[in-house]
Amino acid sequence: MDGPSGTGKSTVSRRLATTFGAAYLDTGAMYRAATLAVLRAGLDENSPADEVIAAAVGAKVGSGTDPQAPAIELDGEDVESEIRGGPVTKLVSAVSAYVPVRAALVERQQELIADALREGPGGIVVEGRDIGTVVAPDAGLKVYLTASDEVRAARRHRQDSKAGRATDDATTLADVRRRDRLDSTRAVSPLHAAADAVVIDTDHLSVPGVLEELIRLVTERGLVR
Numbered sequence: 001m002d003g004p005s006g007t008g009k010s011t012v013s014r015r016l017a018t019t020f021g022a023a024y025l026d027t028g029a030m031y032r033a034a035t036l037a038v039l040r041a042g043l044d045e046n047s048p049a050d051e052v053i054a055a056a057v058g059a060k061v062g063s064g065t066d067p068q069a070p071a072i073e074l075d076g077e078d079v080e081s082e083i084r085g086g087p088v089t090k091l092v093s094a095v096s097a098y099v100p101v102r103a104a105l106v107e108r109q110q111e112l113i114a115d116a117l118r119e120g121p122g123g124i125v126v127e128g129r130d131i132g133t134v135v136a137p138d139a140g141l142k143v144y145l146t147a148s149d150e151v152r153a154a155r156r157h158r159q160d161s162k163a164g165r166a167t168d169d170a171t172t173l174a175d176v177r178r179r180d181r182l183d184s185t186r187a188v189s190p191l192h193a194a195a196d197a198v199v200i201d202t203d204h205l206s207v208p209g210v211l212e213e214l215i216r217l218v219t220e221r222g223l224v225r
Helices: 009-020 027-040 049-057 086-096 099-119 131-135 149-162 169-185 207-220
Strands: 023-026 061-063 072-074 124-127 143-146 198-201
Touching: 009 023, 009 124, 009 207, 023 027, 023 099, 027 049, 027 061, 027 072, 027 086, 027 099, 027 124, 049 099, 061 099, 086 099, 086 169, 099 124, 099 131, 124 131, 143 207, 149 169, 198 207
Parallel strands: 023 124, 143 198
Antiparallel strands: 061 072
16 A cells, blocks of 8 residues: 555545454554654754764564554654654654665565564455555555645544644645655655555545445455355
8 A cells, every 4th residue: 555645544444354354564663763763863864974874774673464553663662653643754754765775674574564464364455655655566456546745635624633743834835746756756765656556546535435445345355264
């Protein structure tokens, strides 16, 4: 499951995984945790690249795969709430653009996917920005969710407000567009739909509507035993 922020990837991915008894992996949270490690090292977007890379690659990032209780840890500490804050959101695209950082985390993500497929009968739903193109190019179903900038910004604003993070409409829209630009123009693993991905526009679809379409696709592909 790929797509830019605010398209509903996390919500529908978790619900899809729960529906079919599958594992769930949020790769974006892993990049956010690595970015938090960079910030905790006292670094920012103006710091030397080698120092940023060392902090991110050296971070001990752990990710749970239970869709009903997703967890992300940094050095054994639960950082789910902290990685959603403004400082991490502002820096994560820049940190994620470094080749060594992506290589290290993609390797870890592929290990988690392999573990889930080996240990459980339900498969796994993986969400991010390069899943269909890089992380799991042989996936039985690739989906790319999309929506307009304005709709995605409104969703992000509601999400932040609900979580108690102070935001305003203009700032959120500008941040959504900034992340889109950075993610889609980076040299390694840029954000785009895989050639064989099913593209779903969620502008006028509710979460149950998107989930219904995903269940239909999973069933049609014969991915359910």
